[in-house]
Amino acid sequence: MRLRSKLTIATLSIVLILVAGGYASSYVARREMRQSLIRATATTAAQILGSINAGLQTQIEHLRAMTxxxxxxxxxxxxxxxxxxxxxxxxxxxxxxxxxxxxxxxxxxxxxxxxxxxxxxxxxxxxxxxxxxxxxxxxxxxxxxxxxxxxxxxxxxxxxxxxxxxxxxxxxxxxxxxxxxxxxxxxxxxxxxxxxxxxxxxxxxxxxxxxxxxxLLAPLTNAGILPWEQGMELTLLGPDGRAVYTARQATPSDGAGVPATVPLPAQIQGLSGYGPGLDVQYGLIGPERLVVSVRGEHEEGAPAHRGHPGWTLLVTRDLRRALKPLDRLQRAMLFISLAATGTAVAIGFGVSTRIAHALSQISAAAEKLGRGDLDARAPVRSNDEIGALAAGFNAMAARLKQTTASRDALEREVAQRRRAEREREVYARRLERLNAELERSNRDLEDFTHTVSHDLQEPLRKIHSFGQFLEEDCGEQLPPTGREHLHRMLDAVLRMKALIQHLLALARVGTRGGELLPVAPARIVETVLDTLSERIRETEARVAVEDGMPRVMADEVQLGQVFQNLVGNALKFCTPGRPPRIEIGGRAEDGRATFSVSDNGIGIEAEYLDEVFGVFRRLHSRDEYEGAGVGLALCAKIVHRHGGRIWAESELGVGTTFRFTLPLAEEAEEEKSLEHQ
Amino acid sequence: MSTNSRIEMLPVLLVEDDAEDIYIAQRAFEQGKIANPLHVVRSGEEALEFLQRTGCYVGAAEAPRPGLILLDLNLPGMRGHEVLERIKQDPQLRRIPVVVLTTSGEEADVCVCYDRGANTYIVKPVAFDKFLEAVKTVGRYWLVVAKLPDPCEDTQV
Missing domain, CATH: 3.30.450.20 (PAS domain)
Incomplete structure (x- = not known):
């Protein structure tokens, strides 16, 4: 059964119970009122009879007085x-x-x-x-x-x-x-x-x-007891049952003048409690016509003038008239009940419709939610329990959505991570492969350098040896130009040999590099200056080394090579007639160590500042300055291997400053300790 | 020059495949006035046959026990490293000083050779005069200065 029907039936039932209760109480009230009307009528009748008797006694007393x-x-x-x-x-x-x-x-x-x-x-x-x-x-x-x-x-x-x-x-x-x-x-x-x-x-x-x-009745009339009420009849009967008087007619109605006999109800019920010697009875003629009879019993053996004279007073009244207000009340109640029923049904129907509608909306939203529509919401229209239910449902749906969303997000993230992991694995495999390739290529390079060092030098050595043999054995037979050519040839062989050596050194930067360890640059610079001390003395150079250079992560030998090449260059490219002044410095900047080697030499033209780091790149002829053009290339390669950067700043004729960066030892150590944690 | 006849008698074995190098070495011996007879073998295998007097070197006369071995590393077939190893593992031969003569200045080669018992490692200089100097120095050291056990006694220690 639908909720609406249930609620309507429930409301209707309550109203019907109320109406039935009202009717029952009104019925009971009517019955009680009827009873009390009967009793009141009987009481009044007894009073009237008493008054009549009293009046009779008064008249008798009058007569006595007269006698x-x-x-x-x-x-x-x-x-x-x-x-x-x-x-x-x-x-x-x-x-x-x-x-x-x-x-x-x-x-x-x-x-x-x-x-x-x-x-x-x-x-x-x-x-x-x-x-x-x-x-x-x-x-x-x-x-x-x-x-x-x-x-x-x-x-x-x-x-x-x-x-x-x-x-x-x-x-x-x-x-x-x-x-x-x-x-x-x-x-x-x-x-x-x-x-x-x-x-x-x-x-x-x-x-x-x-x-x-x-x-007889004059005292009652005088006292205002009579006439009683409309539709009420008063009949006085003598002991023989004949009417003495009726209030409706002053005299008996039959033409013979004989007092009429008053019709009495078929069923008569007795009433008690109206005083001694009073026989009170009542009965109904038709449904609503009440007849109350009060008879004063004449006491056995008592004098006729004592007590009641044996008269009967009949009071007839129409109960409908008496109960008219009650009937009006009942009708009003009926009307009110009907109105209440109608209103209740209407309200019940309305309320139940609203409730059922709201509930059906919530249930529809729940169904949508059940089908997976997480945006399903129930409208919150009222401030009552249904509104609270809808709000509660909405909150639940929102939480569900959130949970689902976060679950989805989690799943997505998991999927993403899995994908990333797979990619990482792929990369790792690729890296492994690349590493293997790199190792192989390193080995190849090593083989190559080995080959170069052995096989390329072999012929050179022989050319040189046999050149020398030629000079030794046939030198005297050669003209001076022939000997000159032979010398140039032998020189070229030696230069070739030097080039090969540089090339090997360059190749070894990568393959033969040692582990990067914390080193103190000051000590390395000291060693380098010691190595170069003779040339420093020869050139009358003045070298200043900054105090407190930071410790760096470096291959000590290679770092030495860098300083040696840079200082060597500074000593080499000096302005004729001006003793070189060299400043070596280093400080920590932006988490890195930056070193500098400055000189007051010939300087480098701005357009060549980058080119100087190229292999075999020379800016000057061998006649002016010696060198194979490998030194700076080697420096660049070493610095790059350390993850650093190298560059030059220069002013032509004033001097050049080479700068390079290296990782700080402290930072690297910190990173390492962090990794361990 | 030394007058020690015994020393002068001690032959030197050159293990070298390259004809020019053999010539250069012979010339260096000649110019360096090293009188010791120079025996030349052209491969590692031949060197071992010579030393162990096997193969075509059966008979002491053709293959005298050398007092010094000059070993090139870059050999066809059996490489110099292995020849060195074999010599130093052979109780009959291991007391013979081996001077590695090679063009390779590779650290790895140097280390490996000394590890396997090489007595000297010389990188052949490009210039002959430098090579001559080296040969003279080495020859003088091993053949004159250094006291070596007598190879003829063949005593096992």
Missing amino acids: RGLDVREALMQSNTDFEQMGGIRERIAEVDGRWTSAAPGELQAMAAGLIANRLAVDLRNRQATQGFRLFGEVFITNRYGANVAQTGLTTDYYQADEDWWQQAAQWGAFVGSVEYDESAAVVGVPVAVRVESGEGALLGVLKAVLTPDG
Whole structure:
């Protein structure tokens, strides 16, 4: 799988996990919130029911307070007294009640007119109007015998002591009934009854009122608890399950005026923790319609007016509305998730594309490098790890190139050295061959010189000998010119012999030269001057030798020959009438020894300064100066054999200076010691 | 001149192939007034035959034991060096002084000859008068001045 796909999938997975997590948490949050909504609804419902109960108790207390009024007590005591005085109370009451219950509505009006119009009734109506009794649809009071004493409206019967509410109120002090349609008051209401007592606590009668739902809920409305929220319904059910009140409709909806039965959820779950005697349950109608029912259980055996009156409060609310913010949040989250996913995928794709591109460039460069292209480089585009990788790759490639280059250079050098060595070998062989040739040629030369010295001289000797014999034997028979010719001939033979000797000497410079050893020139010069002492004396020459001439590497005999020839020349080529002055010097210069022999002789013309070193080169006739013209040639040959240079400086008629160079002994010794190291 | 008859009697052997040189030598003997008989052989081989009395020199009369040998180095066939060597290796002959007469003044020749027992080495001068002088000097020295063992006794030491 390509790196890009992997990275994209990885990014996508992370985002999906995040989205799933978000959704899961939002789901859990929604569920929890639903639960807490249910609980909050239940709590509120319990509070409302509590408020209703409290309101009921308050109303009962109002009624009680009213019964304690003197006029009520007095009126009842009066009525009771009247009944006791009349006697036959039961019969009378039964007779009146019989009349009332069997009477037509129109007749009942007339029958009850006295009770409705009496003072107490008027007072009750006043109170009903002014002191809040309007909450009570109907109020009436009976005496202790159960007979009506005063009433604000019509009642259907006259005798009440047989009624449950009358007995309960008489016995327990109060009664709260179930919701019902009170025909006489023509309202849906809750009958409540309180016992009327004398100051001493004796039963005086019972007051009954019908409390309307508005009255019950007025405190809630006043307190701002109601209306609750839009879409929320509040229904109060009596103990028998019939609706006392719904917040949606002030009165039950059916035309008969009978309280409607509220539909309940099919499945009901209980909730606990809302206080003693509170049975809290909830259920759902459809997916989102919550119904919470709170019922105050009437305690077993407890008086009807104590505790909860056994009512049930149903709170219905639409959870969707309540959870709307959460849904909005969820939608926002969905949108954000989608956006995040898109962004993540885009970024992941982009990043992975970039990474994959950079990596593929590096890998392409690596492939090129692998094929031997040492100049392959990966582009460094970023400052991150990939950039570092590319840079690292480039550094590696550069090092590789360097290593390879130096290896190549090394190989080249090795090859070069091998070639040089082969060449050297070739040269060495050639040199060997040349050496052999040289040796052979030297031997040839030696043979030649041997031949010359023997064979060329043999005839000369004979010519000379027989010439002499001729002169000795026939000299007297020859004319003087003949003898003169013979002498010239013999002279020529001797010169020829001298030439051969010089030639041999010249040849021997190379072949008969000794080893070059460190020598002190001063001593050699001394010997030479000693050899030449006679001629020096004859010519009255003055010879000066410089002190401290450097030691040189030379063949002592040959160096002596050089000095001898040069000094000899200086003595020979002197200006007539001017005794020769000769200066011999030598000093170390530029790593070499330079010697000089100067004279004050006839000098040499500048154009001949080089020619004088040629073999048999003469500048003067034998008549002027003796010599074969070999001396300087010999000097040149010897100096050259020593690796030196010889030249002449001269001024015609003033003198000549011959200079020559030789290797210094110290330098040569140093070189030798270096070689040994 | 010496009056010593024995010395005058001692013959000199000249080993020389060149006719002119033989003549020059004979003339030098003559002019130098050296009376010793001069026997001439023309090659190294002949010289050895003469000395060892072999070949055509069988018989003492024809080949007297010389008191001095004059040896040219430059000989056809057996060279002078070898002749010298043979003589000096031969117990019968080695006491006979050998004077090398040659035109070669080569140091190598000189050394080799003395190494092999030459008694004198003379470079023939070109001028005859000089040669004559040399021959007289040498002859006088070896034939008159120097005391040599008696060649006739043939005693082995």
